Amino acid sequence: TSSPSNLFGNRGMTLEQDLNDTNQYYRSTGKAVIHKKPTPVQIVHVDYPKRSAAKITEAYFKQPSTTDYNGIYRGSYIDFEAKETRNKTSFPFGNIHAHQMEHMHDILRHDGIAFLIIRFTLLEQTYLYDASLFLDWYFGQKERKSIPLQDIRENGHYIPLQYSPRINYLDIVDLIYFS
Amino acid sequence: TSSPSNLFGNRGMTLEQDLNDTNQYYRSTGKAVIHKKPTPVQIVHVDYPKRSAAKITEAYFKQPSTTDYNGIYRGSYIDFEAKETRNKTSFPFGNIHAHQMEHMHDILRHDGIAFLIIRFTLLEQTYLYDASLFLDWYFGQKERKSIPLQDIRENGHYIPLQYSPRINYLDIVDLIYFS
Ligand SMILES: [Mg+2]
Ligand SMILES: [Mg+2]
Numbered sequence: 001t002s003s004p005s006n007l008f009g010n011r012g013m014t015l016e017q018d019l020n021d022t023n024q025y026y027r028s029t030g031k032a033v034i035h036k037k038p039t040p041v042q043i044v045h046v047d048y049p050k051r052s053a054a055k056i057t058e059a060y061f062k063q064p065s066t067t068d069y070n071g072i073y074r075g076s077y078i079d080f081e082a083k084e085t086r087n088k089t090s091f092p093f094g095n096i097h098a099h100q101m102e103h104m105h106d107i108l109r110h111d112g113i114a115f116l117i118i119r120f121t122l123l124e125q126t127y128l129y130d131a132s133l134f135l136d137w138y139f140g141q142k143e144r145k146s147i148p149l150q151d152i153r154e155n156g157h158y159i160p161l162q163y164s165p166r167i168n169y170l171d172i173v174d175l176i177y178f179s
Numbered sequence: 180t181s182s183p184s185n186l187f188g189n190r191g192m193t194l195e196q197d198l199n200d201t202n203q204y205y206r207s208t209g210k211a212v213i214h215k216k217p218t219p220v221q222i223v224h225v226d227y228p229k230r231s232a233a234k235i236t237e238a239y240f241k242q243p244s245t246t247d248y249n250g251i252y253r254g255s256y257i258d259f260e261a262k263e264t265r266n267k268t269s270f271p272f273g274n275i276h277a278h279q280m281e282h283m284h285d286i287l288r289h290d291g292i293a294f295l296i297i298r299f300t301l302l303e304q305t306y307l308y309d310a311s312l313f314l315d316w317y318f319g320q321k322e323r324k325s326i327p328l329q330d331i332r333e334n335g336h337y338i339p340l341q342y343s344p345r346i347n348y349l350d351i352v353d354l355i356y357f358s
Contacts, residue, residue, distance in 0.1 A: 033285045038219035059235040077251040
């Protein structure tokens, strides 16, 4: 398939910004309740100055134990991880931590909806890719350490960028999981 | 009703520790996938020293925009906030932020399961209390700024402390939401 054209462009917005904007739109219109989880941080030291807010002065980033986004849509539990890559031909597994794989696997076992939203930043293309397909690649073969873009194009779903909501991924969710 | 006895005692465990232990138990036995969200932090400054991990040197606690726990159980979206109070006669509204009220309201509108787990630490008693009852108290009257313990005893559900899992709240969820 040829590269879909991109009328709106990224305009310097990251995938996370686009998704936050979109989830805000979904919440305010009553379509879904989906939030990004806070970045996990290991807090080591906090100062409590008088008359001002507690200040964290030493902390470190922790590996997330789950994916970044979850919530409820059409009565179903929904869960996804969003990743950008500068790679132009494939999506490297290294982008997803072992705990996140395990988490997606758990969600599928419990009949939740789980997927990835993958943006190829240099190509300006974003795809929704089902978690079970991703886990098949990861656990089902040993030759490759990445998923070919070609497969993501064929078995995933292109998400066009729009003005508002920026990245209307629930339209794709309707198509894949509710029809 | 009289105070239920507490065979196992708190043994210095906070409600959060008890819930983390319990959720870990639920995940490892395949019963449910429920996680605590990370504490939301506004990161202001990060040092990137050579040859060691990025160090956050200035950050502040942010108000959470959702409740602290969510996940999937028996195919349903489940969401709750956990709070400890040292109050002996009532649960003050001030323990729950406006955003969290709004979030619980949203979840109920989308047919999710939402509740509070409230521990009266000095009484060593823990209760599950449905979010709709909580929101009724909060929005339905103006006289009180708290929910009487008596009401929580009558309309909530006492959760006994056990050895493992520490606080088996899904037994109560079965009773209230699945029977
Ligand atoms: Mg992430
Ligand atoms: Mg909290």
